[in-house]
Amino acid sequence: MAPIIRPATKADLSALSNICLLTANAGTSSEHLHSHPVLPGLIYALPYLSLESTWGFVLEHDGEVVGYTLGAFDTRKFEESAEAGWWPSLRARYTPLLQDSDAALTPADKAYINTIITFPRASDAMMAFAPAHLHIDILPSHQRQGWGRKLIARAMENLKENDVKSVWLGMDPKNTEAAAFYSRLGFRKFEGAEEGIMGITVHEWEEHAV
Numbered sequence: 001m002a003p004i005i006r007p008a009t010k011a012d013l014s015a016l017s018n019i020c021l022l023t024a025n026a027g028t029s030s031e032h033l034h035s036h037p038v039l040p041g042l043i044y045a046l047p048y049l050s051l052e053s054t055w056g057f058v059l060e061h062d063g064e065v066v067g068y069t070l071g072a073f074d075t076r077k078f079e080e081s082a083e084a085g086w087w088p089s090l091r092a093r094y095t096p097l098l099q100d101s102d103a104a105l106t107p108a109d110k111a112y113i114n115t116i117i118t119f120p121r122a123s124d125a126m127m128a129f130a131p132a133h134l135h136i137d138i139l140p141s142h143q144r145q146g147w148g149r150k151l152i153a154r155a156m157e158n159l160k161e162n163d164v165k166s167v168w169l170g171m172d173p174k175n176t177e178a179a180a181f182y183s184r185l186g187f188r189k190f191e192g193a194e195e196g197i198m199g200i201t202v203h204e205w206e207e208h209a210v
Contacts, residue, residue, distance in 0.1 A: 001062060003147060005154050008056030008068060010049055015058070015065035017041030023137040026175040033108035042090060043115055044135055045070060052081035055162075057154050059138065059147055066142045069151040071134030073164055075122045082119065090116045125192025129199050130166035132159060152185055156205045168199035 008016070020041040024030040030040060048054040048070035059067035072078035094113045097103040105113070122133065134155050138148055159167055169187070171178045173196040186208030187198040200208075 003059050003061040005057050005059055008058045012058055012065050016045040019137050020045040026172040027178055035104050035106050036109050039112035047086050053077040067138030069136040069155045073162055074131045075133050079121055126168055129190045130168050132164045132167040134167055134169050160202050166201040171196050
């Protein structure tokens with residue numbers, strides 16, 4: 001059967017975590033970088049199935065989730081919800097490992113734990129451009145087949161249905177293929193955006209998609 005795009009559910013948590021791990025190294029697998037492989041997903045995927053103002057869609061093929069787009073309608077509400085109900089338990093679990101010589105943390109593990117401890121808030125420039133943000137990741141087996149564009153299209157449709165007029169995303173600046181992909185879809189750098197941040201308005205998306 002052909003792949004389908006459907007709303008993400010809590011039953012997808014394990015799959016989302018795995019996809020995040022397999023794409024977290026500038027679009028390639030980060031399995032070899034972690035002794036705690038759940039860390040990327042705990043930051044960049046799983047919160048979007050649990051926190052306020054979030055949404056998500058998955059790409060499913062023959063019963064297997066092979067990609068996703070996730071995001072928040074209101075990034076500030078998302079940040080507040082995460083600070084109240086997501087980061088505290090993770091900080092309690094992982095912060096002590098930084099002082100534990102037996103924890104065998106890798107440099108990547110330590111970097112992700114430090115992100116959990118002090119998760120960066122979206123800048124004023126990002127919020128001025130759009131309240132919403134999104135993530136998208138697809139397994140290599142389903143890349144370069146048009147599914148990325150279709151996932152983004154579903155995300156943009158969802159934003160429009162909820163009266164959100166623009167959105168931004170962030171990527172590893174080293175991931176030049178992702179930057180080229182987003183540019184082809186009409187995403188662009190905007191005033192005050194940090195390196196790796198691109199955005200698009202719903203109107204621009206609709207004009208570009210014609």
